[in-house]
Amino acid sequence: MLIPYAIVGVMTALEDAARAAQHAPSVFNTQPWSWRITGTTMELFADPARQLDAVDKQGRLLLLSCGAALHHARVALAAAGRAVSVSREISGNFLARIQVEGPAAPTMVDLAAAIPERHSDRRSFGGQAVTEEELTTLRRLVEAEGAYLHVVRPDQVAELGISAERAAAAERDDPAYQAELARWTNRPDFTGDGVPPAAGVRQELRRVPIRDFDPAGSAALPSGDEHDQGTAYVILFGRSDTPTELLRGGEALSALLLRATADGLSTSVISDAIEVEWPRTLVRGLISGIGEPYVVVRLGYLPDAPPPPPTPRRDPRDVITVVEQQ
Ligand SMILES: Cc1cc2nc3c(=O)[nH]c(=O)nc-3n(C[C@H](O)[C@H](O)[C@H](O)COP(=O)(O)O)c2cc1C
The missing domain is CATH 3.40.109.10 (NADH Oxidase)
Structure with a gap:
């Protein structure tokens, strides 16, 4: 069966969002998540092999990191003009499902632009106070x-x-x-x-x-x-x-x-x-x-300093699975 053109467009948007989510911060840069895209839905899974046994015995930081990736994906989809619903029913490694509901006016465009610009900066900040x-x-x-x-x-x-x-x-x-x-x-x-x-x-x-x-x-x-x-x-x-x-x-x-x-x-x-x-x-x-x-x-604020160097990211092929529809 041929996949309708509209679904191909949605799947591309979902894949782009999963790639954008790779920029998300994570504890020790473990990037402990994976995505599975099927038609108009994208599912988020935790990767327990990437949980930190000493630092994060309860897996709290792993879940916070996965949540950051989920939000990055939501922002990317909103900026790409996709209305979504999100269900969070955690069961085993399954964490959440994003369902694309249809087209929408783009929102959160400035946040999406910030995704590749955000880097952890551990240097001491300047005297300008945060208002x-x-x-x-x-x-x-x-x-x-x-x-x-x-x-x-x-x-x-x-x-x-x-x-x-x-x-x-x-x-x-x-x-x-x-x-x-x-x-x-x-x-x-x-x-x-x-x-x-x-x-x-x-x-x-x-x-x-x-x-x-x-x-x-x-x-x-x-x-x-x-x-x-x-x-x-x-x-x-x-x-x-x-x-x-x-x-x-x-x-x-x-x-x-x-x-x-x-x-x-x-x-x-x-x-x-x-x-x-x-x-x-x-x-x-x-x-x-x-x-x-x-x-x-x-x-x-560190207005005059060059940005800190970016940290590496995993190969998207190891993180994102696109399920081909029959
Ligand atoms: C849940 C969580 C905990 C983190 N804890 C620390 C921390 O204690 N100290 C620190 O310098 N960075 C911490 N980070 C930042 C990560 O080290 C950083 O996101 C990762 O190395 C990727 O680099 P980036 O933020 O520049 O993209 C944490 C990030 C997350 C999401």
Whole structure:
């Protein structure tokens, strides 16, 4: 049977969206997802072989990463003028289904343009403060995705710094963590994943320390002279950490990062403070115990610096399956 022309067009749009989703951020750049396209639907699966055993025993960061990929795909489809419905019924590795319902006026075009422009920037940000208006915009976007945002108050930054420092120390002393970090920061080129030394910054005194991706000390980027004076720290959190809420939390994370990028902000994610039990309790305290913290995000300006180098991505043929229709 010949496939109707319109369905071919939809399948191409879905494949383009799955490719756009490959730009999504993921913990240790594991890119722990795959897509299956059939006719006018696209299904998202988690790839448990890419779950981090030491860092992410419960698979929370894996689900957040998959949620970010799901949101990237939604943005790409909206910008391509496709109306979709999304169902999230997590069962085993199956996470979500996107169904194209028909044509629509393109939306979220600026967010789609930000997809290839967004890179984690771990350097210290400059003195220009992130405005209240910007933070309100980001909070509303996150809430529209079913999660919440707490802007860390100036009097809370030191405690956030202590949480990140405690977590880093605990992980430094954990041989399983060190082995996992070594595995994901020394990937052969053909894997198209992991965090290369070029993306890491040298460890220097910071208000809130960032993950040391290169304990051997060959990280390419200096952390810079800016001291994070204008940096805003926000805690992305949800009511609980059920799988569906975590998936939606990842969608919210993507919405936050893409909007911030489109608005000219530099960003990076901090999750080590959430990975270790005691620092996680401290971070939960910063949100007054009203929910479960998912990740911390740094937001700030680095107007004169060249963008940080992009990280690799997997071969789309290993990630996207197009089911031929009979
Ligand atoms: C759930 C999650 C947790 C992350 N945790 C950290 C972190 O603790 N420290 C960090 O520097 N980057 C963190 N990242 C950013 C990833 O390392 C980054 O997205 C990945 O290496 C790909 O690089 P890119 O963001 O530049 O595309 C995290 C990203 C996600 C989605």
